[in-house]
Amino acid sequence: MKHPNSNNRKTNRRRFLSYLVGLAGLLLVGLVSVPMAALSLFPAFKRRKETWLDIGPLADVVLGDPTAFTYRYNNRDGYLDQLIRGTVYVVAENLQSFTVFSNICTHAGCAVRWEPDKQVFYCPCHNGMYNINGQVAAGPPPRPLDRFPYKVVGGRILIKIKGA
Ligand code: FES
Numbered sequence: 571m572k573h574p575n576s577n578n579r580k581t582n583r584r585r586f587l588s589y590l591v592g593l594a595g596l597l598l599v600g601l602v603s604v605p606m607a608a609l610s611l612f613p614a615f616k617r618r619k620e621t622w623l624d625i626g627p628l629a630d631v632v633l634g635d636p637t638a639f640t641y642r643y644n645n646r647d648g649y650l651d652q653l654i655r656g657t658v659y660v661v662a663e664n665l666q667s668f669t670v671f672s673n674i675c676t677h678a679g680c681a682v683r684w685e686p687d688k689q690v691f692y693c694p695c696h697n698g699m700y701n702i703n704g705q706v707a708a709g710p711p712p713r714p715l716d717r718f719p720y721k722v723v724g725g726r727i728l729i730k731i732k733g734a
Pocket residue numbers: 675676677678679680693694695696697698709710711
C-alpha cells in the first residue's frame with residue numbers, strides 16, 4: 571500500500587529538480603551573455619595587443635621637411651591574418667624630439683600626402699589640408715592628424731601600433 575505522502579514527496583522532488591535545472595540554465599546564460607554584452611558595450615575591454623613597429627632608420631629623416639616612412643606587418647585578430655600597409659610622416663626640427671603623423675585623413679580616412687609647394691598635407695578626397703604641425707588648415711577634416719607614440723632604439727624609429 572502506498573504511503574499517503576509519497577505522491578506529495580514525488581511532486582516536491584520534481585519541483586525541486588526543475589528549480590535546479592532552471593537555476594543552472596540561468597547561470598549558464600549569465601556566464602555567456604554578461605561577458606558578451608560587456609564586449610559589445612565596451613569594445614575597449616577587447617584585448618588588443620600593442621606592438622612597437624620598426625619603420626626605418628633615424629638617419630633617413632630629413633630635418634625641416636616631412637619624411638614619409640612606409641611600413642607593413644601581419645595583423646592577427648582571432649583567426650584572421652591580415653597584411654597591413656601604411657605610411658607615416660616624421661616631422662623633425664631635430665633628431666632628439668619629433669612627431670610621427672598618421673597619413674590617414676581624420677575626415678573620412680583617405681590618405682594624405684605632403685605637398686612641398688603648398689607646404690600642406692593634402693587630402694585629395696575632399697580637398698582637406700593640414701599644416702606641417704598636423705593642424706587642420708582647410709576643408710572638412712574635424713580634427714588634426716593623429717600622432718603615433720614613438721621611440722628610437724639602436725638608431726631606428728619604432729612606432730606604437732594596435733594589433734600585430
Ligand atoms: S577624407 Fe580627407 S577631406 Fe575628406
